[in-house]
Amino acid sequence: MDPTSTQAPPVQVALFVTCLVDIFRPTIGFASIKLLEDAGCEVHVPKVQTCCGQPAWNSGDRENTLEIAKQVIAAFEEYDYIVAPSGSCAGMIKVHYPELFEKIPDWHERALKLSAKTYEITGFLIDILEVSKVNAKHKAKVSYHDSCAGLRELGISKQPRKLLKSVEGLDLVEMKDCEICCGFGGTFAVKYSDISNSIVSEKTANIVATDPDLLLAGDLGCLMNMAGKLKRQGSKIKVRHVVEVLAGLNDDKPIAGRD
Amino acid sequence: MEINSPQFKLNAKTALGDKQLQGALGHVRENFTGKRAKARAQLPQFDDLRQNARAIKDHVLEHLDVYLELYEQKVLESGGMVHWARDAQEARGIVLDICRKTNAKTVTKGKSMISEEIGLNEFLQDNDIEPIETDLGEYIIQLRGENPSHIIAPAVHLNMDQVREEFRKAHTHLPDNRPLNEPQSLLSEARGILREKFLAADIGITGANFLVAETGTSVIVTNEGNGDLTQTLPRVHVVLASIEKIVPTLEDMAQITRVLARSATGQEITVYTTLSTGPRRKLDVDGPEEYHVILLDNGRSKMLGNEFSQMLRCIRCGACLNHCPVYQAIGGHAYGWVYPGPMGAVLTPNLIGIDKAGHLPNASTFCGRCEAVCPMLIPLPKMMRSWREKEFERHLSPYSQRRGIALWAWMAKRPKIYRFVTSIAARCLSVIGGANKQINRLPMAGGWTAHRALPAPHGATFMALYNRQKGRR
Numbered sequence: 001m002d003p004t005s006t007q008a009p010p011v012q013v014a015l016f017v018t019c020l021v022d023i024f025r026p027t028i029g030f031a032s033i034k035l036l037e038d039a040g041c042e043v044h045v046p047k048v049q050t051c052c053g054q055p056a057w058n059s060g061d062r063e064n065t066l067e068i069a070k071q072v073i074a075a076f077e078e079y080d081y082i083v084a085p086s087g088s089c090a091g092m093i094k095v096h097y098p099e100l101f102e103k104i105p106d107w108h109e110r111a112l113k114l115s116a117k118t119y120e121i122t123g124f125l126i127d128i129l130e131v132s133k134v135n136a137k138h139k140a141k142v143s144y145h146d147s148c149a150g151l152r153e154l155g156i157s158k159q160p161r162k163l164l165k166s167v168e169g170l171d172l173v174e175m176k177d178c179e180i181c182c183g184f185g186g187t188f189a190v191k192y193s194d195i196s197n198s199i200v201s202e203k204t205a206n207i208v209a210t211d212p213d214l215l216l217a218g219d220l221g222c223l224m225n226m227a228g229k230l231k232r233q234g235s236k237i238k239v240r241h242v243v244e245v246l247a248g249l250n251d252d253k254p255i256a257g258r259d
Numbered sequence: 260m261e262i263n264s265p266q267f268k269l270n271a272k273t274a275l276g277d278k279q280l281q282g283a284l285g286h287v288r289e290n291f292t293g294k295r296a297k298a299r300a301q302l303p304q305f306d307d308l309r310q311n312a313r314a315i316k317d318h319v320l321e322h323l324d325v326y327l328e329l330y331e332q333k334v335l336e337s338g339g340m341v342h343w344a345r346d347a348q349e350a351r352g353i354v355l356d357i358c359r360k361t362n363a364k365t366v367t368k369g370k371s372m373i374s375e376e377i378g379l380n381e382f383l384q385d386n387d388i389e390p391i392e393t394d395l396g397e398y399i400i401q402l403r404g405e406n407p408s409h410i411i412a413p414a415v416h417l418n419m420d421q422v423r424e425e426f427r428k429a430h431t432h433l434p435d436n437r438p439l440n441e442p443q444s445l446l447s448e449a450r451g452i453l454r455e456k457f458l459a460a461d462i463g464i465t466g467a468n469f470l471v472a473e474t475g476t477s478v479i480v481t482n483e484g485n486g487d488l489t490q491t492l493p494r495v496h497v498v499l500a501s502i503e504k505i506v507p508t509l510e511d512m513a514q515i516t517r518v519l520a521r522s523a524t525g526q527e528i529t530v531y532t533t534l535s536t537g538p539r540r541k542l543d544v545d546g547p548e549e550y551h552v553i554l555l556d557n558g559r560s561k562m563l564g565n566e567f568s569q570m571l572r573c574i575r576c577g578a579c580l581n582h583c584p585v586y587q588a589i590g591g592h593a594y595g596w597v598y599p600g601p602m603g604a605v606l607t608p609n610l611i612g613i614d615k616a617g618h619l620p621n622a623s624t625f626c627g628r629c630e631a632v633c634p635m636l637i638p639l640p641k642m643m644r645s646w647r648e649k650e651f652e653r654h655l656s657p658y659s660q661r662r663g664i665a666l667w668a669w670m671a672k673r674p675k676i677y678r679f680v681t682s683i684a685a686r687c688l689s690v691i692g693g694a695n696k697q698i699n700r701l702p703m704a705g706g707w708t709a710h711r712a713l714p715a716p717h718g719a720t721f722m723a724l725y726n727r728q729k730g731r732r
């Protein structure tokens with residue numbers, strides 16, 4: 001079935017906004033909606049969503065994770081697909097929810113069903129909707145960082161690059177070690193801030209050596225970490241989420257930037 | 260060995276400020292990972308071999324009792340002795356017993372992590388027996404009175420200058436002005452010194468990479484050949500190994516060897532793969548008169564039945580250390596005990612207790628690179644998370660963190676309140692962020708802002724904007 005064909009009813013997609021995007025960078029949410037709608041989807045934003053539960057899950061708080069995950073499952077299971085502009089939140093739902101409910105049979109089944117239809121946005125556009133290009137222009141030298149969860153849990157690597165290459169005027173240059181962690185790791189960045197700093201410094205050195213105008217990635221946590229470090233180092237390199245460029249929504253200021 | 264894991268944060272800070280160490284770690288980052296990637300690329304069936312290796316070990320672990328008994332029987336049949344040690348203390352006692360019975364004064368040693376785990380060198384010295392490490396890396400750190408910082412490259416934290424200095428200090432019988440500029444000259448010097456020690460030693464102690472049940476054979480894989488001399492020259496050969504080192508057959512051993520060296524050093528196979536079965540037989544030209552195996556449990560049989568059992572598949576290749584951004588940043592000593600990096604973060608709490616090793620499974624970004632490269636497909640991040648859960652349940656995690664998570668989770672479960680609070684938070688942070696859209700100081704976020712700016716929100720939350728504009732921007 002061609003999901004974008006005019007005869008078939010549009011695919012019903014629920015956007016999982018993610019808590020960081022909600023608070024720190026709404027543009028990413030709107031860019032996601034635009035990309036999905038341009039691809040022929042009908043996009044819904046369930047109101048009860050807050051967070052996927054990752055902070056609790058990675059802190060060892062299983063009880064709270066369970067309750068938050070149940071809330072997410074109940075709110076999202078009615079849609080055809082669940083899409084998030086984040087590999088780590090999509091990975092939480094897709095990979096970790098089934099693991100979380102392993103010993104609770106009825107919820108496990110629901111978690112598995114949700115898992116099967118949950119996607120990171122660039123993966124969804126390329127692998128499910130089979131979009132081959134986007135309608136955007138952006139004249140800039142761009143480098144892309146592979147965020148860990150998207151890359152290793154969901155296999156997101158070629159998809160964003162393929163879409164970026166279809167952006168008019170965009171020149172994609174790969175940096176050294178683009179697949180190595182930026183040192184964010186959620187609360188890790190605060191709990192082990194010295195180590196995190198060392199890792200992100202290594203990352204920004206590789207970014208700076210590539211000398212792009214713009215740094216992109218698919219996860220806001222990593223982007224805030226890298227942007228925050230670049231700014232502290234006085235770098236002029238701009239930082240944005242990959243969907244902003246793909247959707248052509250570049251009017252908002254870059255992350256941690258004036259212009 | 261002294262446990263320094265509770266001071267992990269301090270250790271890490273010191274390591275990050277140590278210029279020499281940072282230089283040496285650069286080597287780990289580039290060399291080990293590059294070589295492994297190349298070796299993997301050259302063997303298209305590498306991932307199948309990993310599956311295979313995993314299946315072999317899983318099978319062993321399910322029937323460990325059977326294979327251990329078979330192994331013991333085969334060792335006995337070949338004329339060797341088997342000693343069972345429940346913990347480190349028992350293992351040390353057995354070694355001392357063998358030393359006393361054979362009147363041993365000096366012991367040469369091949370590289371063995373179990374020896375580190377039971378703190379053997381210190382113990383032997385306290386009992387007037389001289390242990391001599393014969394692996395070059397181990398020899399260097401023994402001179403320096405240090406512990407290994409890596410499970411396959413014990414002296415990887417040092418640079419050439421440091422080693423040269425150490426040799427000049429220790430080998431005072433050699434001319435002061437001898438050239439020691441090449442790695443090869445350092446190796447030759449160590450070899451020269453160790454040669455005499457090999458010949459004089461009463462006992463040779465080695466570890467084991469595998470114990471083969473069908474033949475009662477112990478196997479070591481090495482690159483320097485020191486292990487061979489350690490186990491063939493002295494009168495007595497003692498093998499120190501933990502119980503999970505068992506594989507059923509020689510064929511199984513060969514299978515796992517194919518992923519071991521490739522994952523470790525990027526070699527197709529190590530220079531030496533040495534099999535020893537029992538003491539010297541009548542027609543053998545060399546070999547020890549006595550052959551002992553000490554089988555150490557030290558917490559492993561407990562792991563067999565819990566959520567950490569998969570860790571017992573580990574073949575100590577070191578790939579997870581080499582690819583870990585945290586290990587690459589701080590090196591092995593910061594972890595504060597024998598086993599560093601991701602494998603240590605899972606194993607160490609099992610062996611010394613989570614109350615002492617609590618930082619280890621927390622000091623990870625969960626980037627998943629360790630699991631991605633582990634030849635035995637061990638889900639290291641998942642097991643680190645299991646430790647975090649145990650810490651959380653036992654209230655071992657810091658109070659401030661628990662409070663923070665509890666408060667946040669309370670709100671996350673109440674979307675209306677959550678909406679209200681996040682709207683206010685976004686607005687406040689946006690104001691603090693000012694025109695530059697970044698925050699450089701913020702109470703409670705010092706860990707973040709000490710090293711980087713916090714990007715500020717731009718005002719309203721997505722949810723607020725979306726509802727206000729009915730989905731249109």
Ligand code: SF4
Nearest residue numbers: 573574576577579633
């Ligand atoms: S956990 Fe895996 S990668 Fe790490 S040392 Fe063991 S076998 Fe090697």
